[in-house]
Amino acid sequence: MERIRMTTPIVEMDGDEMTRVVWKWIKEELIIPYVDLKTEYYDLGLKNRDFTEDEVTKEAAYATKRLGVAVKCATITPNAQRVKEYDLKQMWKSPNGTIRAILDGTVFRAPITVKGIEPYVKTWKKPITIARHAYGDIYSAVENVCPAGSRAELVVTAKDGTETRTTIKDFDGSGIIMGMHNTDASIASFARCCFNYALDTRQPLWFAAKDTISKKYDHRFKDIFREIYDKEYADKFREAGIPDYFYTLIDDAVARVIRSEGGFIWALKNYDGDVMSDMLATAFGDLAMMTSVLVSPDGKYEFEAAHGTVTAHYYRYLKGEIPSTNSVATIFAWTGALRKRGELDGIPELAEFAGKLEQATINTIESGIMTKSLSVLSSLENIKVVNGRELIISIRDRLEELI
Numbered sequence: 001m002e003r004i005r006m007t008t009p010i011v012e013m014d015g016d017e018m019t020r021v022v023w024k025w026i027k028e029e030l031i032i033p034y035v036d037l038k039t040e041y042y043d044l045g046l047k048n049r050d051f052t053e054d055e056v057t058k059e060a061a062y063a064t065k066r067l068g069v070a071v072k073c074a075t076i077t078p079n080a081q082r083v084k085e086y087d088l089k090q091m092w093k094s095p096n097g098t099i100r101a102i103l104d105g106t107v108f109r110a111p112i113t114v115k116g117i118e119p120y121v122k123t124w125k126k127p128i129t130i131a132r133h134a135y136g137d138i139y140s141a142v143e144n145v146c147p148a149g150s151r152a153e154l155v156v157t158a159k160d161g162t163e164t165r166t167t168i169k170d171f172d173g174s175g176i177i178m179g180m181h182n183t184d185a186s187i188a189s190f191a192r193c194c195f196n197y198a199l200d201t202r203q204p205l206w207f208a209a210k211d212t213i214s215k216k217y218d219h220r221f222k223d224i225f226r227e228i229y230d231k232e233y234a235d236k237f238r239e240a241g242i243p244d245y246f247y248t249l250i251d252d253a254v255a256r257v258i259r260s261e262g263g264f265i266w267a268l269k270n271y272d273g274d275v276m277s278d279m280l281a282t283a284f285g286d287l288a289m290m291t292s293v294l295v296s297p298d299g300k301y302e303f304e305a306a307h308g309t310v311t312a313h314y315y316r317y318l319k320g321e322i323p324s325t326n327s328v329a330t331i332f333a334w335t336g337a338l339r340k341r342g343e344l345d346g347i348p349e350l351a352e353f354a355g356k357l358e359q360a361t362i363n364t365i366e367s368g369i370m371t372k373s374l375s376v377l378s379s380l381e382n383i384k385v386v387n388g389r390e391l392i393i394s395i396r397d398r399l400e401e402l403i
Helices: 017-031 046-051 055-067 080-085 095-103 184-201 217-240 250-259 270-284 311-318 328-345 348-366 388-402
Strands: 010-014 039-043 069-072 106-111 129-132 142-146 151-157 163-170 175-179 205-209 246-249 265-268 290-295 301-305
Touching (some): 046 055, 095 301, 129 270, 217 246, 348 388
Parallel strands (some): 010 069, 205 246
Antiparallel strands (some): 106 129
């Protein structure tokens, strides 16, 4: 077949360890034979981030703002052990955090569902998408240790120098404190991203916090969401046939989620979204079956897998093994980017190819061919466990049948 032509490049962000290897396999076997792939390439591998003083991460993020669509491989966020292992100049920040900050984006994560891998929650019939506010809260917090007899205060100094002091705690014994922040602008961007994504995917939107306890911090989130929805999105939701935006307390939301059939977007603050996305991934089956897309308020998209670099598999790969690495979420990162590029550029055959590649991936697993991590979850009979390379070859064979 003649390869599908692209007009605008996708920003391609390469990554680390086993996912970097899988990334290459996916391109060689599942994309380049069928698509005249155009990308603007950025190497976000840890060694290159260190070599460029992490400027390459910023360049990739600004390229995404310019071109509108990106696909990212999993990357290492170094800790002290990684600094020593890779002989780094310093402990560089999370690339995802840097990209999110530049795009002012919201992360949406949803499971990939297949027959034979049933959710642990029996009522779930459709995927549940987590929308995580990826700014502020505990991830930008400051902390301190308080010795016995000390007083901790929250001090706000106005532009004119006026101070407002609130006592946090008079410590009889020693203790600890933490200060968190958020901004109205970031919360508003988060809200608009959520409303836009709900319209784009035709899904109901829930938001949950704890405004009964956090009467200023969480309540601010609640108020901004409601104000923006009423002014800008209520009519659009009704026209699209989507139920009204729904707010509830987070503990009530957890109970409702467990009893639900799924099929909605659950918007959460930064820490809540971090925790609940992993909970949902596990409850639906496997973190390697979880998609992740970063969406900016002005409609820029960055697709990636929700999991990490699969370090243990990489060490085995370096010894000459081909480990049983599940590449499904990384494949869906590529299909998400190709579909969006096709939609934006008016190339329906590119979007259709993305759909066929996704269907080929699902068909492969539902036929019983899967990696070890999925085989222990599957209720299918006659399962064939394959390594990561063999899975991709099997997907290619089924893609050929669909094409």
